[in-house]
Amino acid sequence: MLYDKVKIIPGLVVFIGLVTFPIWFNVISGKATPAPVPEKSLIAKECVEPTQFMRTSHMQLLNTWRDDIVRTGGTRKGTTANGTEYVRSLQKGCMKCHASKVKFCDTCHNYAAVKPYCWDCHIQPKEII
Amino acid sequence: MRVLKSLLIVLALVLVALLGAEIPGGSILFGIVIPYVALFVFVIGFVGKVLGWAKSPVPFRIPTTCGQANSLPWIKQNKLDCPSTTAGVIGRMLLEVFTFRSLFRNTKAEIVDGPKLAYGSSKYLWLFSLMFHYAFLVILLRHLRLFTNPMPAFLAALEFGDGLLQVGAPVLYQSDIVFILALSFLFLRRVIMPQVRYISLVNDYFPLFLILGIGITGILMRYFIRVDVVNIKQLTVGLATFSPVIIGQIGSIFFVHIFLVSVLLAYFPYSKLMHAGGIFLSPTRNLANNSRMVRHINPWNDPNIKPHSYAGYEDEFREFMVDAGLPVEKELEPQPEAEQAPAES
Structure with a gap:
């Protein structure tokens, strides 16, 4: 025999509702962002670091560039492991190959629901649609 | 010894996940099968525990009276600490659940020169457990970003607020610092204070180490040993939509993290952590002190035995x-x- 059914059953329903939130929220919202396919560079054959490193740690790399160049007057010149030279710059380096923010940056950032604050300082490129 | 034992259990769990994820099929076991089983155990165990408590009759009023009870009209009642109405009980429960009022009343006893026994207020336990629980809540809510697609709008504000200081990239979350700080205090409290150490058991230290392990692996993944978030989100959203896939590289530290979380989920309903549900079913908190106004009759009284004045x-x-x-x-x-x-x- 259950005592205080009137309070305990609704309480448990609320508990299960909260625990299963991601399950029913995904069903209700319906409009899932597709798995990201960032646009590959047509110009360069290799990025500044291996692809997997760039996938996981590009933000840390950009952060060290910023600290190095803006705060301690470091060099703009960088060289990949294979000896290719590149410019250590978001707009003049990265975006030379990955020109479209929408087709490159935003695909993964929207999917992972992250909002980097790059464009707080940098001027966001105008997209040619 | 009890500390060491708990630590070794958690380290063994870490090792199991580290090695287990490497064997063929291990990523499916640790990434998909075990999390589902753990969630199932958590929900069923939690509901079962609550229903078990609900089956226990509470015939009489046993609230802890922490203030003046309802009495003569010219004696002021403490309506929150000794409530006599449902509204008072709701107020007491809300404050207990959201602000841990009973911990606020924590005292310490000391022998001072004399020798005299002296009692004093001790708010550290209250402060740090409040910090711990709220940081944990924020962290838990933040993780919804990995399980929902698209993320619910209210989480954007939470994420922004938590990373308000914009330190580094990815931005540092204040909740991570508060979480580790508070957990460390709660652990050191058990180790340093001799009275508390004396009564601390493996099932006190184990959840502390387990949660600390979850926190540390999470922090490592975010700030130090980076993992592929997009691949992970494809797995976690897949888990939430019952179509899990493991694509590309994920990083073995992720499997350690998710395995420790799975262990926590499965352990939760059968441990002291169940106070999360138990707080709502505590007769010493959720009953109104109205024994002098209402006659409470024991439900299992034999109806054939008539009252005998x-x-x-x-x-x-x-x-x-x-x-x-x-x-x-x-x-x-x-x-x-x-x-x-x-x-x-």
Whole structure:
């Protein structure tokens, strides 16, 4: 025999509702962002670091560039492991190959629901649609 | 010894996940099968535990009275600490659940020069457990970003607020610092204070180390040993939509993290962590102190046994009581023996 059914059953329903939130929220919202396919560079054959490193740690790399160049007057010149030279710059380096923010940056950032604050300082490129 | 044992158990769990994820099929076991089983155990165990408590009758009012009870009109009642109405109980429960009021009342006892026993207020436990629980809540809510696609809008504000200081990239979350700080305090409290260490068991240290392990692996993944968030989100959203896939590289530290979380989920309903549900079912908190206003009848009383008042009892046994020299409230009617005989016939 259950005592205080009137309070305990609704309480448990609320508990299960909260625990299963991601399950029913995904069903209700319906409009899932597709798995990201960032646009590959047509110009360069290799990025500044291996692809997997760039996938996981590009933000840390950009952060060290910023600290190095803006705060301690470091060099703009960088060289990949294979000896290719590149410019250590978001707009003049990265975006030379990955020109479209929408087709490159935003695909993964929207999917992972992250909002980097790059464009707080940098001027966001105008997209040619 | 109990500390070491708990630490070793958690380290063994870490090792199991580290090695287990490497074997063929291990990523499916640790990334998909075990999390589902753990969630299932958590929900079923939690509901079962609550239903088990709900089956226990609470016939009488046993609230802890931490203030003046409802009394004469000119005596001021402490409505939150000794509530006599449902509204008062709701107020007491809300404050207990959201601000841990009973921990706020924590005291310490010390022997001072004299020697005298002195009691003092001790708010550290309250402060750090409040910090721990709220940081954990924020962290838990933040993780919804990995399980929902698209993320619910209210989480954007939470994420922004938590990373308000914009330190580094990815931005540092304040909740991570608060979480580790508070957990470390709660652990050190058990180790340093001799009285608390004396009563601490493996099932006190184990959840602390387990949660600390979850926190550390999470922090490592975010700030130090980076993992592929997009691949992970494809797995976690897949888990939430019952179509999990493991694509590309994920990083073995992720499997350690998710395995420790799975262990926590499965362990939760069968441990002291169940206070999350238990707080709502604590008769010492959720009952109104109205014993003087309402008659509470024990539900398992035998209906065949009728109430027997003292007056009725004395009526039944008055003669014997007088004979035995026991005091009675109503004396035997003084009747002459001659008149008594015909009256009885």
